[in-house]
Amino acid sequence: MTNKLDSGVLVVALGSRGSLAAAHELLTAGRSLADTLKERLSAVLLGRPPAEAARDLVERGADKVFVLEHEALSRPDEELQAAALVQLCQKERFGKILFPSSVAGRSLAARLSVKLKAAIATDVFALDAGEAGLKVRRAGYGGNIIGEVEFASPSCVMTLQGMVWPPAPKTPGRAGQVEAVAFAPSATRTEFVSSQAQEAGEIDLGGADLVVSGGRGLGSPEGFKPVRALAKALGAAVGASRAAVDAGWIPYRHQVGLTGRTIRPKLYMACGISGQIQHLAGMSSAKTIVAINSDPECPMMKAATLAVAGDVHEILPLVTGEIMKRRGAAVA
Numbered sequence: 001m002t003n004k005l006d007s008g009v010l011v012v013a014l015g016s017r018g019s020l021a022a023a024h025e026l027l028t029a030g031r032s033l034a035d036t037l038k039e040r041l042s043a044v045l046l047g048r049p050p051a052e053a054a055r056d057l058v059e060r061g062a063d064k065v066f067v068l069e070h071e072a073l074s075r076p077d078e079e080l081q082a083a084a085l086v087q088l089c090q091k092e093r094f095g096k097i098l099f100p101s102s103v104a105g106r107s108l109a110a111r112l113s114v115k116l117k118a119a120i121a122t123d124v125f126a127l128d129a130g131e132a133g134l135k136v137r138r139a140g141y142g143g144n145i146i147g148e149v150e151f152a153s154p155s156c157v158m159t160l161q162g163m164v165w166p167p168a169p170k171t172p173g174r175a176g177q178v179e180a181v182a183f184a185p186s187a188t189r190t191e192f193v194s195s196q197a198q199e200a201g202e203i204d205l206g207g208a209d210l211v212v213s214g215g216r217g218l219g220s221p222e223g224f225k226p227v228r229a230l231a232k233a234l235g236a237a238v239g240a241s242r243a244a245v246d247a248g249w250i251p252y253r254h255q256v257g258l259t260g261r262t263i264r265p266k267l268y269m270a271c272g273i274s275g276q277i278q279h280l281a282g283m284s285s286a287k288t289i290v291a292i293n294s295d296p297e298c299p300m301m302k303a304a305t306l307a308v309a310g311d312v313h314e315i316l317p318l319v320t321g322e323i324m325k326r327r328g329a330a331v332a
């Protein structure tokens with residue numbers, strides 16, 4: 001069966017902890033693509049989003065917002081979410097479907113690509129639409145190779161890297177349509193067990209200007225205590241290497257890198273992180289990188305703006321103490 005999807009750009013607005021920040025970036029990319037191709041730009045929300053979410057997407061550039069309504073779609077059941085999105089895409093015949101390059105975005109994009117028989121390009125960081133068609137550039141192997149992709153199918157699915165396109169600005173009162181779409185879920189093979197809310201007061205890695213990150217060099221879960229203390233003193237988010245996450249020292253949501261979050265903070269402090277390519281893929285665009293490591297020759301020390309050779313356990317409390325002293329606060 002050939003699919004009939006061929007026109008229109010769709011932004012899949014996946015909320016992350018109540019924030020649509022990733023969707024705002026997709027709307028900037030989507031608006032520019034739709035304008036160049038002279039196509040409509042739509043967005044879709046899933047589950048039971050607050051009433052103002054659809055209006056927000058219209059005011060940031062969507063011509064039409066679909067709300068796929070069902071309580072079950074609020075849960076991270078990608079089988080169900082993909083089924084709902086496939087139904088919508090088949091009906092509306094979108095030609096370009098944009099997801100964020102998050103774990104959920106990549107997973108849903110892959111499912112849609114298969115179900116819609118649409119081409120897929122992940123981790124896209126540049127879109128070039130011209131008379132010859134659409135070409136995109138994507139990063140592969142942790143940013144080590146750049147691939148240029150042209151699509152041979154009439155429709156395509158893409159995941160776009162975060163922090164590449166600026167968030168679409170809001171134009172209060174901008175006109176656009178909002179349409180609620182009913183969805184009747186069928187049984188899936190996925191069972192939702194539970195979800196854990198982020199700790200109160202925790203700064204989310206995604207939009208943080210300052211990040212203090214820890215790796216295997218911290219030695220244990222307790223090793224993250226001085227990392228958290230420094231992050232608190234600076235008002236920074238806490239990041240981690242995959243080695244620290246895999247060891248169970250810190251939850252996955254803190255992981256930076258190829259299979260974690262891609263971030264672009266003003267300051268990234270890497271404490272006991274060697275700087276393997278998969279980690280660098282998630283943070284090498286940071287404006288200033290400070291590395292604290294006992295091995296002066298490791299890749300992170302080479303990538304750093306400021307490399308401090310020494311033991312994290314000795315250096316971190318000194319740095320935190322100095323910051324607290326300068327701010328006139330009591331050292332914890």
Ligand SMILES: Cc1cc2nc3c(=O)[nH]c(=O)nc-3n(C[C@H](O)[C@H](O)[C@H](O)COP(=O)(O)OP(=O)(O)OC[C@H]3O[C@@H](n4cnc5c(N)ncnc54)[C@H](O)[C@@H]3O)c2cc1C
Pocket residue numbers: 214215216217218240241242243244255256257258259260261271272273274275276277278279282292293294295298310311312313
């Ligand atoms: C497909 C794939 C995807 C991956 N995705 C990711 C990803 O998203 N993110 C990621 O981080 N990794 C990822 N990895 C894993 C990656 O290759 C590395 O294994 C990992 O980043 C290493 O973590 P680390 O730097 O904490 O540990 P290590 O490489 O073991 O480095 C520990 C560092 O701590 C230093 N150290 C030790 N003791 C001290 C001390 N007391 N004081 C100061 N320094 C000290 C050491 O000198 C060393 O440099 C991926 C790998 C694969 C194959």
